[in-house]
Amino acid sequence: MDAIILQVLNGLDKGSAYALIALGLTLIFGTLGVVNFAHGALFMLGAFCAVTLNVILNTSYETIDPDRTDFLGNPLKVETPYIFDWFGPEVGGAMIEWSVPLAILFAIPIMVVIGLSMERGLIKYFYHRPHADQILVTFGLAIVLQEIVKYFYGANPIPTPAPAGLVGSFDFGVLLGFEPGSIIYPNWRLIYFVFAAVIIGALFAFLRFTTFGMVVRAGMADRETVGLLGINIDKRFTIMFAIAACVAGLAGVMYTPINSPNYHMGMDFLVLSFVVVVVGGMGSLAGAVAAGFLLGVLESFASMAQVVDLFPGINQIIIYLVAIIILLTRPRGLMGRKGVMED
Amino acid sequence: MSEIGKAASRRSVLKGSLAAGAAIAMPTIFTSQAKAAFLNDPGAASTVTLGFNVPQSGPYADEGADELRAYLLAVEHLNGEGDGGMMNTFSSKALKGNGILGKKVEYVTGDTQTKSDAARASAKSMIEKDGAIMITGGSSSGVAVAVQALCQEAGVIFMAGLTHSNDTTGKDKKANGFRHFFNSYMSGAALAPVLKNAYGTDRKAYHLTADYNWGYTTEEAVRTSTESMGWETVEAVKTPLAQTDFSSYITPVLQSDADVLVLNHYGGNMVNSLTNAVQFGLRDRVANGKNFEIIVPLYSRLMAKGAGANVKGIFGSTNWHWSLQDEASKAFVQSFGTKYGFPPSQAAHTCYVQALLYADAVERGGSFNPCSVVEALEGFEFDGMGNGPTLYRAEDHQCFKDVLVVKGKENPSSEFDLLEIVEVTPVAQVTYAPDHPQFAGGQLGTCNPGA
Known part of the structure; x- marks a missing residue:
């Protein structure tokens, strides 16, 4: 039982990342009709916002320590971050330690600007082009963004730890009446799950309970009619693109303590997120979230040694197998609407 | 008569067409040097070209960049520039700092992308188009095995970079391939x-x-x-x-x-x-x-x-760590660190050593002919390259030397000081028989000079 609970937790945690990325993908597809293969790159750029803030906070000046030597036997150059001088070592040290949570604030304006630039500078020219063209141009853009990040940060993963106070694990075993230590789960992964739930909830509330959201939903259902009512729906859709970019970026920021970010992390998530979108139903926001969590949980269970022993290789194909089964039984996906992507 | 003549003519046309077709279809790699004693023989040229096939893109690009730095340093030292690095500590004194056999060393680079097909394509291009006499580098066993097989087929020497799988010098070993790096x-x-x-x-x-x-x-x-x-x-x-x-x-x-x-x-x-x-x-x-x-x-x-x-x-x-205190390691770290500002990785070390070992084998054998290089390297015992006394075993072309056991350092003093050496395991403890079950299958075969 404790093994099952652990895999459910794992699945929800994995599903959080899938759902956040798939939600943005669906939002862009539902509003602009664009299949955005650069969405994984936005996730990666968000993660590198956290890395960049860490680098900025660690910007240092050098002093020579004559009593110590470097690997060549020369006097050691000691680096002291400027913020230690500006705010004192304690506050400066705390800022560096809490750089990932701080990066949320840092990433929001950057991701909004990136999203707006992408949409206005490139993607708007592909609204009326075939989906194949959209896929090619956004995939190309993703590669360009990857290579830019690699040029500045290299190919190696860059450790970006969570604040020391949030490192460690929570013992669900004690809470649920099992043996202590039998169900432990890392604090930061729990925080990631809660963070994803808050973002998803906030986005749904925004679309459901605000006038702006109502207009966007109306535009998703019938863009032409909304336009005929004198509403500048294009402007709102552009803003939604920026919001989707921001959601992907924040998902990336919060992911950095889970796995050290590297330039191709977006691609690792992109393919799976597209499967999530298709399984959830093209254009369905709720479907994307549901499919994200569903596939996350299934992937976790398929990785258990007992399952792999029984069905060798199942851990590598489970998501695609489920996708095939769902599409065979429900061709529009779990919550897909009639007419979407069927032209 | 005229009919016989016509039939003969038709046959000869068909034969000629088939021969021409076959000649066109045959890769240039097998024909371009047909008259030479071995593929890409530099002959009387004043330079010789080495092919550095390293991951310049993909997940191991940083490791590949370090390998390339090491190769450039090796080229510098072979051509008599810089401080000479481990050429000064190498037990063999065949290298004079005047290139290889008096020919200035030049190089071309390829990007393996850590993909076997891409690595083979870049190696093939360096051999066919750039006339590389030797291919070296790589950061993955899959790539090493694939490129080693290509070099065997083409007839050039392959000096493997970072490859740790037993198979490289086990079931996939080849006469033209050599590995300095240790294995699983x-x-x-x-x-x-x-x-x-x-x-x-x-x-x-x-x-x-x-x-x-x-x-x-x-x-x-x-x-x-x-x-x-x-x-x-x-x-x-x-x-x-x-x-x-x-x-x-x-x-x-x-x-x-x-x-x-x-x-x-x-x-x-x-x-x-x-x-x-x-x-x-x-x-x-x-x-x-x-x-x-x-x-x-x-x-x-x-x-x-x-x-x-x-x-x-x-x-x-x-395989090696920059904190080793033997004279050879210190010379290499000094040389590399002075040029690039940080200590070399183990990938850089093995690549640098492989480049020097190849050059030395050519000097000792007196020829760039791959079969001469194979003969010079098989059973070659050397020292002064940072791993203590080392043997290039003839049976499988695997180097046998001490192995380092390391541990993540509790209190690193710098971003490079992450591992500490806890034991230098003597070579005798890691030596195995050539027919050991973990290395079973495959044949070394005979060297291929490519002509």
């Missing part, structure tokens, strides 16, 4: 006694293994070594190479009765699986009344940097 068997043999001392003989190990050639041979080597000293393997799970989040593979470890986790992962896989294992509290866990331990059979400094503080106290093995 050696890691297992070197680690076992250290693990026995540190953790005892009553341990239960859980293996997570990257689902490809290198992962399999490493798991087999570590399992065999640890089981022979009394450890039990409770589970061995293959993980997809493309896996990034290992949480669903780590949580079953918590449910098992294992008290040791062996991560047969390299590169990004290792960084992520180790990070995830630490996140799930395995380092603080007590199982079977013992502290839970994690082992990483193959370490590299670049990986350790990626994993950050998570490597502290974790055992692994490595």
Whole structure:
């Protein structure tokens, strides 16, 4: 039982990342009709916002320590971050330690600007082009963004730890009446799950309970009619693109303590997120979230040694197998609407 | 008569067409040097071209960049520039600093992308278009095996870069291929006694293994070594190479009765699986009344940097480390560090050494002919290259030398000071018979000069 609970937790945690990325993908597809293969790159750029803030906070000046030597036997150059001088070592040290949570604030304006630039500078020219063209141009853009990040940060993963106070694990075993230590789960992964739930909830509330959201939903259902009512729906859709970019970026920021970010992390998530979108139903926001969590949980269970022993290789194909089964039984996906992507 | 004449003419036309077709269809690699004694013979030219085939893109690009730095340094030293590095400490004194056989060393580079097909294509291009006389480099066993086979077929020497799978000099060994880097068997043999001392003989190990050639041979080597000293393997799970989040593979470890986790992962896989294992509290866990331990059979400094503080106290093995205090290592670190501002990685070291060993073999054999190089390298014993006395064994073209067991440093003094050497395992302890079961299958064959 404790093994099952652990895999459910794992699945929800994995599903959080899938759902956040798939939600943005669906939002862009539902509003602009664009299949955005650069969405994984936005996730990666968000993660590198956290890395960049860490680098900025660690910007240092050098002093020579004559009593110590470097690997060549020369006097050691000691680096002291400027913020230690500006705010004192304690506050400066705390800022560096809490750089990932701080990066949320840092990433929001950057991701909004990136999203707006992408949409206005490139993607708007592909609204009326075939989906194949959209896929090619956004995939190309993703590669360009990857290579830019690699040029500045290299190919190696860059450790970006969570604040020391949030490192460690929570013992669900004690809470649920099992043996202590039998169900432990890392604090930061729990925080990631809660963070994803808050973002998803906030986005749904925004679309459901605000006038702006109502207009966007109306535009998703019938863009032409909304336009005929004198509403500048294009402007709102552009803003939604920026919001989707921001959601992907924040998902990336919060992911950095889970796995050290590297330039191709977006691609690792992109393919799976597209499967999530298709399984959830093209254009369905709720479907994307549901499919994200569903596939996350299934992937976790398929990785258990007992399952792999029984069905060798199942851990590598489970998501695609489920996708095939769902599409065979429900061709529009779990919550897909009639007419979407069927032209 | 005229009819016979016509028939003969038709036949000759058909024969001629077939011959011409065959000549066009045959790759230039097999025909361009047909008249030479060996492929890409530099002849009377004043220069000779080496091909550096390293990952310049993809996940191992940083390691590839370090390999390339080492090759450029080797070229500099071979041509008599710079401080000479390990040429000054190398036991063989055949190299004079005037190039190779008096020819200035030039080079071309290729990008393996850590993909076998891309690596073969770039090696083929360097051989056919650039006239490279030798191919060297790489950061993966899959690439090494693929490029080694190509070089054997083409008729040039392949001096492998970082490749740790037993298969490179086991079932996939080739007469034209040579490996200086150590292998999975050696890691297992070197680690076992250290693990026995540190953790005892009553341990239960859980293996997570990257689902490809290198992962399999490493798991087999570590399992065999640890089981022979009394450890039990409770589970061995293959993980997809493309896996990034290992949480669903780590949580079953918590449910098992294992008290040791062996991560047969390299590169990004290792960084992520180790990070995830630490996140799930395995380092603080007590199982079977013992502290839970994690082992990483193959370490590299670049990986350790990626994993950050998570490597502290974790055992692994490595081919070479910049903190070694022998004269050769110090000379190389001085030379590399002065030029680039940071110490070399083990990948840089093995590539630099391979370049020098090739050049030295050509000098000693007096020819660039691959068969002469093979003859010079087979059974060659040398010292002064940072690993102590070393033998290039004739039977499988594998170097036999001491192996380092390292541990993640608790209090690193710099971003490079991440691993500490806990033991230099003597070569005798990691030596095995050429027909050892872990290296079974495959034939070395005979050298191919390509002409």
